[in-house]
Amino acid sequence: MVMDNRRPYLPSSPLLFWTCSLLLGCECVSTQRDVAKEVASYTDVANQIIKLVLSGPAQKRSYQRLANFTDTIGNRVSGSHNLELAIKYMYHAMSEDGLDVHLEPAKIPHWVRGEEGAEMILPRPKRLAMLGLGSSVGTPPEGIEAEVVVVSSFEDLKSRAGNVSGRIVVFNQPFVSYSETVAYRAFGASEAAKLGAVAALIRSVTPFSINSPHTGWQDYQEGVTRIPAACITVEDAQLMSRMAGRGQRVVVRVTMGAKTLPDADSFNTVAEIQGWQHPEQVVLLSGHLDSWDVGQGAMDDGGGAIISWEALSIIKDLGLRPRRTMRAVLWTAEEQGGVGAQQYYDQHKVNMSNYDLVMESDLGTFAPVALQFTGSQAAQKVMQEVVKLLAPIMNTTRLEPQAEGTDIGPWMQAGVPGASLHVQDSRYFWFHHSEGDTMSVQSPGDMDRCSALWAVVAYVVADLQDMLPR
Amino acid sequence: MVMDNRRPYLPSSPLLFWTCSLLLGCECVSTQRDVAKEVASYTDVANQIIKLVLSGPAQKRSYQRLANFTDTIGNRVSGSHNLELAIKYMYHAMSEDGLDVHLEPAKIPHWVRGEEGAEMILPRPKRLAMLGLGSSVGTPPEGIEAEVVVVSSFEDLKSRAGNVSGRIVVFNQPFVSYSETVAYRAFGASEAAKLGAVAALIRSVTPFSINSPHTGWQDYQEGVTRIPAACITVEDAQLMSRMAGRGQRVVVRVTMGAKTLPDADSFNTVAEIQGWQHPEQVVLLSGHLDSWDVGQGAMDDGGGAIISWEALSIIKDLGLRPRRTMRAVLWTAEEQGGVGAQQYYDQHKVNMSNYDLVMESDLGTFAPVALQFTGSQAAQKVMQEVVKLLAPIMNTTRLEPQAEGTDIGPWMQAGVPGASLHVQDSRYFWFHHSEGDTMSVQSPGDMDRCSALWAVVAYVVADLQDMLPR
Missing domain, CATH: 3.40.630.10 (Zn peptidases)
Incomplete structure (x- = not known):
C-alpha cells in the first residue's frame, strides 16, 4: 500500500x-x-x-x-x-x-450437488422436495432406500438408539432460532451415523415454508461414517412424523450425486x-x-x-x-x-x-x-x-x-x-x-x-x- | 328420501x-x-x-x-x-x-399434467419452477422454445400487439386481489393466442412467494388457437421483466405433457x-x-x-x-x-x-x-x-x-x-x-x-x- x-x-x-x-x-x-x-x-x-x-x-x-x-x-x-x-x-x-x-x-472448497431427489415409497408414493447439504457425500447411483425413523431432537434420537441402524433418520426438530436449530443441519448426519443410520434427512431450518427446502453447510465428525445428508421441507418432515406417530411404516428413497472435488x-x-x-x-x-x-x-x-x-x-x-x-x-x-x-x-x-x-x-x-x-x-x-x-x-x-x-x-x-x-x-x-x-x-x-x-x-x-x- | x-x-x-x-x-x-x-x-x-x-x-x-x-x-x-x-x-x-x-x-373433467418443465435459455440458463394450468394443451415432445415478450397487463399486451407473434407471452401482472388478478390465469392464454403467441407463462396469482408456482383452471376462448398455458413464479416473472426492461433478449423453452382425457x-x-x-x-x-x-x-x-x-x-x-x-x-x-x-x-x-x-x-x-x-x-x-x-x-x-x-x-x-x-x-x-x-x-x-x-x-x-x- x-x-x-x-x-x-x-x-x-x-x-x-x-x-x-x-x-x-x-x-x-x-x-x-x-x-x-x-x-x-x-x-x-x-x-x-x-x-x-x-x-x-x-x-x-x-x-x-x-x-x-x-x-x-x-x-x-x-x-x-x-x-x-x-x-x-x-x-x-x-x-x-x-x-x-x-x-x-x-x-x-469445491462441492458439487449433482443430480438429486427423494421420494416417499411407503405408505404412499410422494415426491419429497429436498436439497443436499454442502460437504455431503452422495448415494450410490440407485439411491438409498430404507425405512425411516423420525426424531424430534438429538435426545429423541438417542432414546431410539436401538432402532436407528440401517434406517434413514428424519430430523423433525421444531424451529427455535437459527443459531440454535442449525445444529441439526450441521451435525445431524454424524449423530445419526453414530447409531448406524444410512442417511439423514433434516427438516429445513426455517420458521416458515411453502414446501421450500433450504440448503447449507454440514460438518462430518472425524472418525464417524459419512452418510448422505439433505434437508427436506417442514411440511414433509411433519407429514412423516404424523405417519410414524400413527405406527405406519415409512420408507423413503434418496438419491444424491453430490461429491467433493479438489x-x-x-x-x-x-x-x-x-x-x-x-x-x-x-x-x-x-x-x-x-x-x-x-x-x-x-x-x-x-x-x-x-x-x-x-x-x-x-x-x-x-x-x-x-x-x-x-x-x-x-x-x-x-x-x-x-x-x-x-x-x-x-x-x-x-x-x-x-x-x-x-x-x-x-x-x-x-x-x-x-x-x-x-x-x-x-x-x-x-x-x-x-x-x-x-x-x-x-x-x-x-x-x-x-x-x-x-x-x-x-x-x-x-x-x-x-x-x-x-x-x-x-x-x-x-x-x-x-x-x-x-x-x-x-x-x-x-x-x-x-x-x-x-x-x-x-x-x-x-x-x-x-x-x-x- | x-x-x-x-x-x-x-x-x-x-x-x-x-x-x-x-x-x-x-x-x-x-x-x-x-x-x-x-x-x-x-x-x-x-x-x-x-x-x-x-x-x-x-x-x-x-x-x-x-x-x-x-x-x-x-x-x-x-x-x-x-x-x-x-x-x-x-x-x-x-x-x-x-x-x-x-x-x-x-x-x-379428466385433465392430466404429464411431465413438464420450463427453462430460461437466454440471457443465461436457469430452471423455471412452473405448473401447467388445468385444461391446457401440451407442447410437442421437444417443447416450445421462443423469445419472450413480458407484459404487465392485458392493456400492455395489446400495446405490443405487433411484437407477440411467434413469441411466448410472460404475464407479469401485479397481484391486486385474487378475484381480480385471476383473470390473467383464466384468460391469459387465449388473449395471447389472439395475437399469435405460441405459449403463455403467467405469474402465479399470489401476494407472496418462496419461488412457489400455483396452478389452477384456465379457460380457452371458443375459436381461438389453444396454446399451452402454465404459471411460473412471481420471482421468475419479475426476473424476466427486469431483463426485458434492460433490452435483453429472453428465450425460454417450455415442455408440457398435458392432455385432456374423456x-x-x-x-x-x-x-x-x-x-x-x-x-x-x-x-x-x-x-x-x-x-x-x-x-x-x-x-x-x-x-x-x-x-x-x-x-x-x-x-x-x-x-x-x-x-x-x-x-x-x-x-x-x-x-x-x-x-x-x-x-x-x-x-x-x-x-x-x-x-x-x-x-x-x-x-x-x-x-x-x-x-x-x-x-x-x-x-x-x-x-x-x-x-x-x-x-x-x-x-x-x-x-x-x-x-x-x-x-x-x-x-x-x-x-x-x-x-x-x-x-x-x-x-x-x-x-x-x-x-x-x-x-x-x-x-x-x-x-x-x-x-x-x-x-x-x-x-x-x-x-x-x-x-x-x-
Missing part, C-alpha cells in the same frame, strides 16, 4: 478544518479532544451522504447494482464457474466505478479509497460474494457485498476522501465457513494494529434498525456518537452490543472493533439458502438506507483524528 | 319443548312467533356443541380427521385415481361414524342426519373433496369437507336430531368450475322449495371471524339472531353480506339462502393451489372453532319451527 499523492479532502465543518490545520501530525493533543464534538462536526457530511442516497442521484443505485449483478450471474456457490464470473463482474464493475480494485487469491482457486475481491493521511490504516467494509447454488443469492449476501461497494462509490461521488483507507472486501466462500475471509486474515493479521474497524453486512439489507458493535467501552463511546448521525436514516440511533459476521469474526476475536447491520429481518430465514433468495425480497428504499448507513459509519470512523480505542 | 321412524329429539329448552308440544303440526301460529326468543332458546344447545368441540371429547377431532384423510390420500385432482380413493375413504369413514351416506354420480365417472359424497319432522327439508353443509394435483389439498378444500362431516358428527354425538335434514355434501370437481355441484343442482333443483339453507366452506378453515350470508332481509334478521349464539367461538357475532362458494352458487342465484365461513385468511392465497397447501397450515384449535360454528348454524337453522324466509 503506497501513499497516495492526491490532495486530501478537507472537511467542510469549520471545527474540523481548524482542528485539521492546527493539529495535523500532533498526536499528543488527541487525548484531550472532545470526541462528541468531533463526531457532531460530521453532521453536514453525513447529511450530504444521506441526501445523495435517499433522494439524490444515488437513489435506488444499490438495488439496481444488485439486480444487474444477480440477474446476470445468478447464484454462485464456492468452486463454481458462476463464482468466477461473479468475481470478474465485480472486479470490472468496481474498476469502472473508479475505485482501486485488486484480487487476493484464496483456495476454496479445492478451487478463487479470490477475495478488494476495492478501496486510500486514506490521505494514514493510508495504511483501514476501515474494512464487507459482504460475501459467494452464495448457495439456489435462488439468486440476492439477500445472502449479494446485498451485503453491494452496499460495501456502494459505500465507497458514495464517498467518491461526493469528492470525499477520509484520513484512513476505506476498503471494501467481497469475501469468497463464506458459506463454507468463512474460508476466503480466514485466508485474508492469515495474510493481513500482521498489520492488525492498523485495522481500525471491520464491518460486515450478512444478515440482509432490509430496513436498518440499529448498528451492532463489538469493541471496548471507550470505542463504544465513540460509536454512540457516530450512530447519532444515522437518525435521518433509521429514525433511531441505536447501538447494539455484539457485531455479527463469520468473515469478520477472526478480527474481532483478536480485539479489532467490529460492526454489523441489524435490519428488520423477521422474514430473513424464510428465504435463506433457498430458491426464495431472489431480488423479489429486496426493496430499493431499504437498500438505499443500508448503503447510506454503511457509508456514514465507515467514512466518519475512517476520518476521525484517532483510530477507535481498543 | 323417506320418513325416519326414530323418535324425534326434544330440545332441552322449556320454551321450545312447550312450543313443540303445543304447536306441532299447526303452521298457522308460526307467523306470530318471536324469532329472537326462539333462537335464543338454543343457547344451551349451542353451548353444549361448543363445549363438546372446544374442550370436550370432540376437541382436535376435525384436525385429526383431516390429517388422517389428506396424509393417507394426498392430493386428488378431478379424474384421478386419488379422487376415487378419497371418495371411498370418506364414504367408509362417514358410514363408520354412523351417518347415512350415499354417493351421487357425476361426470367430471370425462371420468365420479360422485358427490352425501351424508345426512334425517330431520324428524320435515325430512324432505334440507340444510346443506358442504366443502369440496377434490383438490389440485399439488400439495395435500388440506386447506383447499379438505378442511371445508371435514368440518361439514364433523358438524353432523357433533350433532349425532350429542344425541340431537333437528326438525329438518342436515345434509353434508362433499362435492367432486369443484376446481374445474363446480362441475359436481352443478350436476347435483340440476338433479335436485326440482325440490328447491325444500332447501332451507345451503352452506359451503371453501375459503379455508382458519380462525373464523364472521358468517357470510346471502338471503332476504327477513332471513337476515333470523341469521342475525343465530350468529349471537357464536359469541363463545368467535368473540364476535358478525353477520356479513354475501355468502361465497362456487358449489352453492346455483342455489343462491335461484333464491335459496346461502352461508359461508369468513376466516382469518390473510395467508390463504400464499398456499392456494400450490405445494404449500398441506396440513402444516392447519391448526387443530382453529378447525375446532370452524366445526363448532358450522354445527351450531346448521343445527339451529335446521331445527327452527320455520324455514328461513325467502
Whole structure:
C-alpha cells in the first residue's frame, strides 16, 4: 500500500478544518479532544451522504447494482464457474466505478450437488422436495432406500438408539432460532451415523415454508461414517412424523450425486479509497460474494457485498476522501465457513494494529434498525456518537452490543472493533439458502438506507483524528 | 328420501319443548312467533356443541380427521385415481361414524399434467419452477422454445400487439386481489393466442412467494388457437421483466405433457342426519373433496369437507336430531368450475322449495371471524339472531353480506339462502393451489372453532319451527 499523492479532502465543518490545520501530525493533543464534538462536526457530511442516497442521484443505485449483478450471474456457490464470473463482474464493475480494485487469491472448497431427489415409497408414493447439504457425500447411483425413523431432537434420537441402524433418520426438530436449530443441519448426519443410520434427512431450518427446502453447510465428525445428508421441507418432515406417530411404516428413497472435488482457486475481491493521511490504516467494509447454488443469492449476501461497494462509490461521488483507507472486501466462500475471509486474515493479521474497524453486512439489507458493535467501552463511546448521525436514516440511533459476521469474526476475536447491520429481518430465514433468495425480497428504499448507513459509519470512523480505542 | 321412524329429539329448552308440544303440526301460529326468543332458546344447545368441540371429547377431532384423510390420500385432482380413493375413504369413514351416506354420480373433467418443465435459455440458463394450468394443451415432445415478450397487463399486451407473434407471452401482472388478478390465469392464454403467441407463462396469482408456482383452471376462448398455458413464479416473472426492461433478449423453452382425457365417472359424497319432522327439508353443509394435483389439498378444500362431516358428527354425538335434514355434501370437481355441484343442482333443483339453507366452506378453515350470508332481509334478521349464539367461538357475532362458494352458487342465484365461513385468511392465497397447501397450515384449535360454528348454524337453522324466509 503506497501513499497516495492526491490532495486530501478537507472537511467542510469549520471545527474540523481548524482542528485539521492546527493539529495535523500532533498526536499528543488527541487525548484531550472532545470526541462528541468531533463526531457532531460530521453532521453536514453525513447529511450530504444521506441526501445523495435517499433522494439524490444515488437513489435506488444499490438495488439496481444488485439486480444487474444477480440477474446476470445468478447464484454462485464456492468452486463454481458462476463464482468466477461473479468475481470478474465485480472486479470490472468496481474498476469502472473508479475505485482501486485488486484480487487476493484464496483456495476454496469445491462441492458439487449433482443430480438429486427423494421420494416417499411407503405408505404412499410422494415426491419429497429436498436439497443436499454442502460437504455431503452422495448415494450410490440407485439411491438409498430404507425405512425411516423420525426424531424430534438429538435426545429423541438417542432414546431410539436401538432402532436407528440401517434406517434413514428424519430430523423433525421444531424451529427455535437459527443459531440454535442449525445444529441439526450441521451435525445431524454424524449423530445419526453414530447409531448406524444410512442417511439423514433434516427438516429445513426455517420458521416458515411453502414446501421450500433450504440448503447449507454440514460438518462430518472425524472418525464417524459419512452418510448422505439433505434437508427436506417442514411440511414433509411433519407429514412423516404424523405417519410414524400413527405406527405406519415409512420408507423413503434418496438419491444424491453430490461429491467433493479438489479445492478451487478463487479470490477475495478488494476495492478501496486510500486514506490521505494514514493510508495504511483501514476501515474494512464487507459482504460475501459467494452464495448457495439456489435462488439468486440476492439477500445472502449479494446485498451485503453491494452496499460495501456502494459505500465507497458514495464517498467518491461526493469528492470525499477520509484520513484512513476505506476498503471494501467481497469475501469468497463464506458459506463454507468463512474460508476466503480466514485466508485474508492469515495474510493481513500482521498489520492488525492498523485495522481500525471491520464491518460486515450478512444478515440482509432490509430496513436498518440499529448498528451492532463489538469493541471496548471507550470505542463504544465513540460509536454512540457516530450512530447519532444515522437518525435521518433509521429514525433511531441505536447501538447494539455484539457485531455479527463469520468473515469478520477472526478480527474481532483478536480485539479489532467490529460492526454489523441489524435490519428488520423477521422474514430473513424464510428465504435463506433457498430458491426464495431472489431480488423479489429486496426493496430499493431499504437498500438505499443500508448503503447510506454503511457509508456514514465507515467514512466518519475512517476520518476521525484517532483510530477507535481498543 | 323417506320418513325416519326414530323418535324425534326434544330440545332441552322449556320454551321450545312447550312450543313443540303445543304447536306441532299447526303452521298457522308460526307467523306470530318471536324469532329472537326462539333462537335464543338454543343457547344451551349451542353451548353444549361448543363445549363438546372446544374442550370436550370432540376437541382436535376435525384436525385429526383431516390429517388422517389428506396424509393417507394426498392430493386428488378431478379424474384421478386419488379422487376415487378419497371418495371411498370418506364414504367408509362417514358410514363408520354412523351417518347415512350415499354417493351421487357425476361426470367430471379428466385433465392430466404429464411431465413438464420450463427453462430460461437466454440471457443465461436457469430452471423455471412452473405448473401447467388445468385444461391446457401440451407442447410437442421437444417443447416450445421462443423469445419472450413480458407484459404487465392485458392493456400492455395489446400495446405490443405487433411484437407477440411467434413469441411466448410472460404475464407479469401485479397481484391486486385474487378475484381480480385471476383473470390473467383464466384468460391469459387465449388473449395471447389472439395475437399469435405460441405459449403463455403467467405469474402465479399470489401476494407472496418462496419461488412457489400455483396452478389452477384456465379457460380457452371458443375459436381461438389453444396454446399451452402454465404459471411460473412471481420471482421468475419479475426476473424476466427486469431483463426485458434492460433490452435483453429472453428465450425460454417450455415442455408440457398435458392432455385432456374423456370425462371420468365420479360422485358427490352425501351424508345426512334425517330431520324428524320435515325430512324432505334440507340444510346443506358442504366443502369440496377434490383438490389440485399439488400439495395435500388440506386447506383447499379438505378442511371445508371435514368440518361439514364433523358438524353432523357433533350433532349425532350429542344425541340431537333437528326438525329438518342436515345434509353434508362433499362435492367432486369443484376446481374445474363446480362441475359436481352443478350436476347435483340440476338433479335436485326440482325440490328447491325444500332447501332451507345451503352452506359451503371453501375459503379455508382458519380462525373464523364472521358468517357470510346471502338471503332476504327477513332471513337476515333470523341469521342475525343465530350468529349471537357464536359469541363463545368467535368473540364476535358478525353477520356479513354475501355468502361465497362456487358449489352453492346455483342455489343462491335461484333464491335459496346461502352461508359461508369468513376466516382469518390473510395467508390463504400464499398456499392456494400450490405445494404449500398441506396440513402444516392447519391448526387443530382453529378447525375446532370452524366445526363448532358450522354445527351450531346448521343445527339451529335446521331445527327452527320455520324455514328461513325467502
